[in-house]
Amino acid sequence: MGKVYLIGAGPGAADLITVRGMRLLEQADVVLHDALIEPAMLDYAPNAKRIAVGKRCGQRSTAQHFINKQIVDAALEHGLVVRLKGGDPMLFGRADEEMRALEAAGVEYEVVPGITAALASAATLKRSLTLRGVSRSVALATHSRAPDSETIREQAQADSLVFYMGRDSAPEIAQQLIDAGRPGATPVAIVEACSTVRERSLTLTLAQMALGEAQEWLDPSQPSLLMIGEAFRERASVELKVQLKGMQAAA
Structure with missing residues (x-):
């Protein structure tokens, strides 16, 4: 079973992610990312499978329970999984729901803060x-x-x-x-x-x-x-x- 990192992507600019977040992206096998992530941010993960799971107000988006399942499923198949969330994961980002799903599945995880x-x-x-x-x-x-x-x-x-x-x-x-x-x-x-x-x-x-x-x-x-x-x-x-x-x- 792999490990999941909930990483804050910061406010937008690719170079405003933390150094730690960038290094984890470089090692990632899978990246599940929000809709508002700048495309340049994903360049830090050249070898990762990329899965868009974002939500946009007024538009069709992925249901949260399905996002939770995708994260858990990715951890069962891959070694290093990144859940890339805009801003900081712990502020208006539904991180608690994702953490509870990981805990219920027995998946190890870590939170890497970002600039809100x-x-x-x-x-x-x-x-x-x-x-x-x-x-x-x-x-x-x-x-x-x-x-x-x-x-x-x-x-x-x-x-x-x-x-x-x-x-x-x-x-x-x-x-x-x-x-x-x-x-x-x-x-x-x-x-x-x-x-x-x-x-x-x-x-x-x-x-x-x-x-x-x-x-x-x-x-x-x-x-x-x-x-x-x-x-x-x-x-x-x-x-x-x-x-x-x-x-x-x-x-």
Whole structure:
């Protein structure tokens, strides 16, 4: 029986995978990969059998229970199996379901972390997720079509709030946060296809997003991230706000 490695591919660019992840890909017999993996990433596994098992919102995709079975079956036939997952395996990646399937089958496995999109998007925007005097807390979330009011209030309390897979629900997310007390003037940064050649970004306010002003700009074929909070305001404005807070504290 082989061993399975759940490897985080990172946010997109092939060279943002960890060195450990790349070396394991080079040795892999089989690679089961997500839909959003950049093709160049698979070049690190020249001798491996490649199996696409990705999920795309609104498109036909492989059922999770079948993915679990494919991973287990691959481990029964091959020595080194890689399950290549976008971003980090342990964040919104259904890694727990795959790990439980491997444990039930008695298959040895290991998790190799990757750079999640929130960190990579903050880097490309040159905006820190945490910022002294402005942002002391960060929440990473996905959007539910019918979230309870308590969930929305909890999300609204985070200084920096990052929504994964929120493209189609962007106006709804914005309005719910405003209703929960978040100011309409709160800055929003949207990053699409982070770290790839297709990367682009848009800045607007929470009120503008609630009115649907981002929807025509967004590309439904690309992954996107909604980043909400004062930390994503223009740097000069943020620095001035920090200085004013310092002056008020001194007074």
